[in-house]
Amino acid sequence: MNKFKESSFKIITYTASLFTIIILFGIIGSLFYGGIPIFNIVSIKEFLFNPAWHPTSDPPDFGILSLIIGSFLVTLGALIISIPLGLGSAIYISEIASARMREILKPIIELLAGIPSIVYGLFGVAFLSPFLIKIFNIPNGLNLFSASIILGIMVIPIISSMSEDALSTVPKNLREASLALGANKWETIIKIVLPAARSGVLTSIILGFGRAVGETMVVLMIAGGAAQIPKGIFQPVRPMPASVAAEMGETVVGSSHFHALFGIAIVLFVITFISILITEFVVGRKMK
């Protein structure tokens, strides 16, 4: 009986994991099935490097360079904001704060991760945009800068909580040795603890990158949606997920526009896939 239980448990868990893999491959398969036909119409090179995206014009332009650049710029902006804030709060919580303070701060930062992205989007449209117009005296509040700020806030809890985990797994004796050698707390954090937790911190940043690059609702609502290569930080951009989300519902299934949107999804998938590979590589190196 026990043996039966054990083997059936094995089968159940095995099927569960098999199922996940099948679903994953199904998604990848349909992504490529939907996206490949666009390359019969435009070459891969033209698709990736032509900055003109006019999918419904006649004749249409299917170039996504401006969308790719839009995605990378908002992500870069988000990381510029979230790395110092996320890492800073991780260091404070893990190394400096009292146990009581830690108990208060940790859940509050994690709460940020639980806010639905539509709420961030509404916040950006209703408050951040008019606020930026007023304080910077710019004509338009939906732009690269405002999208970066909101994305950055969304990424903070990922970087903060994962870095904090990495920092707190650094063995205590390393810190004690450093302090015993006469280093002060600041030197210990910067020169001993952070380098020791390096791979965990890097992983958190890469995951934050993946989150920011794939986030849809916020960029759809706040980035402004202009398919152009921006000339400044207060210019509107159209990141890739925003384009797919805005256009997929209204396009004819099976048209070239439809396939082009799947093509964008493939590019997004490849980018996040590479970022996950890098994470695996970083974590794998730590194990050795």
Next chain:
Amino acid sequence: MKKIVILLALLAFIAFPILARKGNKIIISGSTTVLPIAQATAEVFMDNNPEINISVRGGGSSVGIAAIMAGTVDIGNASRHAKTKELATAREKGINLYENIIANDGIAVIINPENSVNNLTMEQIKDVYTGKIQNWKEIGGPNRPIVVISRDVSSGTYEVFNKLVLKGARIKIDALMLASNNVVATIISNTPGAIGYIGLGYITDKVKALKINNVEPSKETVQNNTYQISRTLNMYTNGAPKGLVKQYIDFILSPEGQKIVEEQGFISAR
């Protein structure tokens, strides 16, 4: 015995929806502009005729027309007329795209209430959207750069605006492309230099609707065709509607149905 009962029960379970679907169900999909009208009228229609079941989905005008051609729906909603291309495909497939005009819709050009401009010509609006006019002072407003706001290029509202105002010209590349009527209205209400366009039903008191060629956008001017940026909202059927579908569309066109159309912020068909 027990097995047979279970089997029969299962069969009934499977057969029931199929039988029920036959004849008693209307499936609708298409334009998100027409969606609120379809939903509101379907609700009342189903209250009046409890044996009839109407399922309404969105998807966009192109989806609605494509679904009629694929035979997956009874009514395909569209906020525009069928394109020549679509009519040709329909002919090929032996489908008669029949247009039922159920309501009128006007597109209002709106600006921030702080802006002193009240009237623009179609030509001026086109120049603003293509980037020829960059500052409000060129068209009688304050010295302030114009923030051009458009709907996404795949929305039905964009398509109509593009056809009627831009006449196919491309919108300037740094125009904001936003995803819904409501977002456009919100952004215009908090961006002093902005100009945008939305369905007449979405006008709020936080934005100012411009006169076009000195004609105010209103129910009357849309119905008597003096307001230039207007369109009809259509329900496409395969051939002239008959049976249940006819009953439903007749209901929408009845005074009671048209009252619902107006409650949803649109303009009655006649």
